[in-house]
Amino acid sequence: MKTKITHLLVTLFFLFTGAVGVAQDNQEEKLKLLRGTLLSPKAFRAAAKKIEPALVKIDSFGGISTVAGRIGGIRKQGEGNTTGVMISPDGYFVSSSFNFVNQPPVITVVTSDGKRRVADLLGRDETRRICLLKIRSTKENPVKDMPVPTFVDPKDVKVGQYAISVGYGYGDDTAAVSQGIISANNRAGGRAIQTDANISPANYGGALVDIRGRLLGVCVPLNPRAPSVTAGVEWYDSGIGFAIPLHGLEGIIEKLKDKKTVISPAYLGVQGQFSVVNVGVKIKKVLGPAKAAGIKKGDVIVAIGDKIIRDMTDLRFALSRNVAGDTISVTVRRKEEEQKIEVKLGKAPSSSKKKIEPFKR
Amino acid sequence: MLPIKLILGLTIALISICCGDVQAQSLNGIFDKAIDSSQKKMVKIFGAGVGRVESYSSGMIVSDNGLIITRQGVFLEGNQVRVITADGKTHEAAVLKRNREIQAALLKIPAKTPDHFKLTDKQVGKKGDWVVAISNAFKVADKREHLSVTLGCITLRSYIEAKRNKRDIAYKGPVILIDCITSNPGAAGGAVIGAKGELIGMIGTIIKSDETNTRLNYTVPTATLKKFVEGKLDTTAVASTKSKTPKKQADLGIRMMKFVGKREPPYADKVTRNSPAYEVGIRPDDLIISLNGKTTKTIADFNEAMSEIEPGKEVIIIFKKPRSDEIIRVPLKAVEKK
Known part of the structure; x- marks a missing residue:
């Protein structure tokens, strides 16, 4: 009996010490977490400080008068101070196209060296809501050796990691910061990342950086389902914000150097029929590019390229990976027979009725 | 057998208490005590x-x-x-x-309140620091229920100027912009505290930024509140703009077009010969970019910047000539308007 009790006691002792060991591990983990949380404000400041030299303050003068109305509760879009992110030492920088809806004829930028120079608006990518600008270099004020941030590959961005938005929209000399985390990857056809840091006209065109101050993306208003350039503004400061990673965009940036470049969202021109059987999208109505390529009413789209299409969502996703002008291969089933049709994607017909001319002198 | 059962029971209880407590604490974070004492x-x-x-x-x-x-x-x-x-x-x-x-x-209120915030003259909180906003936004809490708390950080320390003749912006003074959303009904008057429970300021009334046209989430700093409670707040600056006799108006010699909207960009329409502006090379059709440190995006901005200039004092003007890449920055002295 006695030995039994001793055995039991010994076992229990080991069990208990084991538990204390676990408890200690937890304690250490807890301390680590607490220390990290306490130190993070320091890291936020350091991250903002690291990106600030690569940011430019933008002022624009003139352009279409904004009496036309409000957008997402914001009356004077694109008239305040805005921000841009330098991407090359010779003065190319990226900003949000939201900041230039007015088509301002005069744009000036103040770079981190404190100098104010004239800048030109070049091409824009409507699928990403970004645009490229270039600072004019003059003899007295040559543009060279501009600081450029480190771009983070979106593949390395993890949901839940810290994200800090930095921008000059409030008009102060120092940038405003907002902290949050990455909320989602691969939004808007893989073009955007989502964050819960505050994104608003105060930092559209500004930078979203990681805790080390490297560029995760350029802050933009975005609504993955609405094509308008200002869509998504209504979500400002809501915890739903977007940034466009610039890593791997060299080809697009090169295209945007031409002032005439406008990269538009892809438009196929089909209206699908709602169905509960996920075996493709049956076409109810055919317009534009799809009609021109020979897709007919009653056809069932079963694949785009090598992507199998089960429903409208699949179709929308597959299309969002392309832009207007791209040629895609659409597999349709017509009378039990599958055939491949090449379609040159077009631009969605514009919904705006009147054209307004910018104020020029 | 009884002692074995007893020992076994006690030990299991001890282990569970020990692990459970640590488990609970490890998720508590650094803000719970600060919030508890502030509620x-x-x-x-x-x-x-x-x-x-x-x-x-x-x-x-x-x-x-x-x-x-x-x-x-x-x-x-x-x-x-x-x-x-x-x-x-x-x-x-x-x-x-x-x-x-x-x-x-x-x-x-006619009651003793031993638990209270201490107002200080010091600037509390730096850009990036954690803040917790405590408020009864949307009247969520009732009676003895605790108020709602949200976590964020300090976005910027800035200054807001009340615009004359604009009733929706009625705040003048230093502000601390924060990134937790406080611009909601009922939140104003709430507290914004730091990670250690120190009072940073009071959640301000809902206002829109003149720069971004978005609702601002901001805090009136504790130092300003202290002055207000002690009756030391200097409010003469705003009041004086109406009551004071009109001051001497400054003139640079630049005339803006009169028949266009006030929201059009400030292109000089006429420049008086031998005026300060003429002397530094400003000519008709030049775009005035900044005056006295203020960016002049519209004729209204230009007029406002002009109204703040005193005759005889040196100001910096930044302008751009048409079809030129150069931005010119020169000092000049305003004269009295005749």
């Missing part, structure tokens, strides 16, 4: 409702004898202002003073 210092305030203007607000206790700071607003106009303290007790409050510039009001 006792918060109050819910109910007053009169007029139309769509909300009749409630948040408030914070700032002395041991029942002084409470809240937002200034129509809800204080009624016959009765009710204050509900953290213990769920209702008190009738007297409105001691109100201030339009900082949009704050000082109330007093």
Whole structure:
């Protein structure tokens, strides 16, 4: 009996010490977490400080008068101070196209060296809501050796990691910061990342950086389902914000150097029929590019390229990976027979009725 | 057998207590104590409702004898202002003073309030620091229920200028912009504290930024609140703009086009010969970019910047000639307007 009790006691002792060991591990983990949380404000400041030299303050003068109305509760879009992110030492920088809806004829930028120079608006990518600008270099004020941030590959961005938005929209000399985390990857056809840091006209065109101050993306208003350039503004400061990673965009940036470049969202021109059987999208109505390529009413789209299409969502996703002008291969089933049709994607017909001319002198 | 069972039971209980406690604590973070101690210092305030203007607000206790700071607003106009303290007790409050510039009001309840925030002259909190906003936004909490808390950080320390003739922006003074959303009905008057429970300031009334046209989430700093409570707040600056005799107007010799909207960009229409502007090379069709440190995007901006210039004092003007890449920055002295 006695030995039994001793055995039991010994076992229990080991069990208990084991538990204390676990408890200690937890304690250490807890301390680590607490220390990290306490130190993070320091890291936020350091991250903002690291990106600030690569940011430019933008002022624009003139352009279409904004009496036309409000957008997402914001009356004077694109008239305040805005921000841009330098991407090359010779003065190319990226900003949000939201900041230039007015088509301002005069744009000036103040770079981190404190100098104010004239800048030109070049091409824009409507699928990403970004645009490229270039600072004019003059003899007295040559543009060279501009600081450029480190771009983070979106593949390395993890949901839940810290994200800090930095921008000059409030008009102060120092940038405003907002902290949050990455909320989602691969939004808007893989073009955007989502964050819960505050994104608003105060930092559209500004930078979203990681805790080390490297560029995760350029802050933009975005609504993955609405094509308008200002869509998504209504979500400002809501915890739903977007940034466009610039890593791997060299080809697009090169295209945007031409002032005439406008990269538009892809438009196929089909209206699908709602169905509960996920075996493709049956076409109810055919317009534009799809009609021109020979897709007919009653056809069932079963694949785009090598992507199998089960429903409208699949179709929308597959299309969002392309832009207007791209040629895609659409597999349709017509009378039990599958055939491949090449379609040159077009631009969605514009919904705006009147054209307004910018104020020029 | 009894002792074995007893030992076994006790040990299991001990192990579970030990692990359970650590498990619970490890997720508590650094803000719980600060929030716990601050909730006792918060109050819910109910007053009169007029139309769509909300009749409630948040408030914070700032002395041991029942002084409470809240937002200034129509809800204080009624016959009765009710204050509900953290213990769920209702008190009738007297409105001691109100201030339009900082949009704050000082109330007093007939009760001892040992738990209260200490106002300080010091600047509390740096850009990037954690903040917790405590408020009764949307009247979510009732009676002795605790107020809602949200976590964020300090976005920027800035300054807001009340625009004359603009009724929706009625705040003038230093602000601390924060990134937790406080621009919601009923949140104003709430407290913004740091990670250690130190008071950073009071959640301000809902206003829109003139720069971004977005709702601002901001805090009136504790130093400003202290001045307000002590009656040391300098409000002459705003008041004087109306009462003072008109000061001498400055002139640079630049005339803007009169028949276009005030929101058009400030292109010089005429430049008087031998005027200060003419001397530094400004000619018709030049675009004025900045005057006296203020960016002039519109004719209205230009007129406003002009109104702040004193004759005889040197100012910096930045302008751009048409079809030129160069931006010119020169000092010049304004003369008195004839």
